[in-house]
Amino acid sequence: MKKTIFDFNLKNKRVLSISAHPDDEVGGAGGFLLQAQKQGAKIHLVLAIDPGEERREHSFEEERQKRLKEFEKVGTILHAQTTYLGFPRYVFPSVDRIRPLIKVMRKFRPDIVLTLSDEERHIDHRAVATLTKKAIWHSGRNIFPEYGKPFRTQLLLQYEADNPMQDITFLRDISDVAEKKRALITLYASQMQRKDLAEASLSLNRFRGLMFKSGTYSESFKANSFFYG
Numbered sequence: 001m002k003k004t005i006f007d008f009n010l011k012n013k014r015v016l017s018i019s020a021h022p023d024d025e026v027g028g029a030g031g032f033l034l035q036a037q038k039q040g041a042k043i044h045l046v047l048a049i050d051p052g053e054e055r056r057e058h059s060f061e062e063e064r065q066k067r068l069k070e071f072e073k074v075g076t077i078l079h080a081q082t083t084y085l086g087f088p089r090y091v092f093p094s095v096d097r098i099r100p101l102i103k104v105m106r107k108f109r110p111d112i113v114l115t116l117s118d119e120e121r122h123i124d125h126r127a128v129a130t131l132t133k134k135a136i137w138h139s140g141r142n143i144f145p146e147y148g149k150p151f152r153t154q155l156l157l158q159y160e161a162d163n164p165m166q167d168i169t170f171l172r173d174i175s176d177v178a179e180k181k182r183a184l185i186t187l188y189a190s191q192m193q194r195k196d197l198a199e200a201s202l203s204l205n206r207f208r209g210l211m212f213k214s215g216t217y218s219e220s221f222k223a224n225s226f227f228y229g
């Protein structure tokens with residue numbers, strides 16, 4: 001498949017990120033988000049799944065609060081608006097889960113939506129990708145009048161988080177913000193303690209940059225446009 005270096009300016013663009021967990025968005029598209037912020041885009045980060053989890057070292061609630069705080073901190077650095085949906089793990093993409101996403105989309109009116117790739121193995125990553133696509137579609141249709149007028153997003157970019165993606169259609173050179181991306185991922189200290197996500201992500205970006213000759217570090221995306229009937 002033809003791969004395109006995706007370097008358009010993000011000035012005045014409205015970028016909506018929908019992730020499963022705190023850290024997905026910076027691992028997969030942290031460079032893109034930092035460039036968007038630098039170029040004057042408006043950013044809205046939506047966190048779908050409840051990050052609470054019982055751990056040996058602390059309670060469900062402590063884990064939840066710690067991870068939500070990290071997510072908010074990243075939102076502040078990106079000058080982003082944040083929304084937390086609190087969906088349970090193993091979420092089923094039902095209409096009740098799509099509703100809050102339609103509400104956000106019709107209110108924020110994004111030019112670009114970012115979410116996880118369908119190729120991710122994590123079941124909640126795939127569920128959030130499905131929910132996002134369904135919400136984009138339904139947001140553009142003349143239904144759910146309680147959330148306002150239909151809004152049609154033109155571009156969905158799916159990124160690689162836990163698993164390298166095969167079906168790449170766009171690359172973005174993020175070399176100018178690579179070290180800032182590393183610092184941004186490091187803000188997820190609770191996750192960095194478990195494994196070095198910053199090094200893993202930047203190493204994949206380096207691989208993409210070399211293999212596709214798109215700068216020193218490059219993020220990969222699958223682009224989807226929607227033909228609304």
Ligand SMILES: [Zn+2]
Binds near residue numbers: 020161
């Ligand atoms: Zn995740």
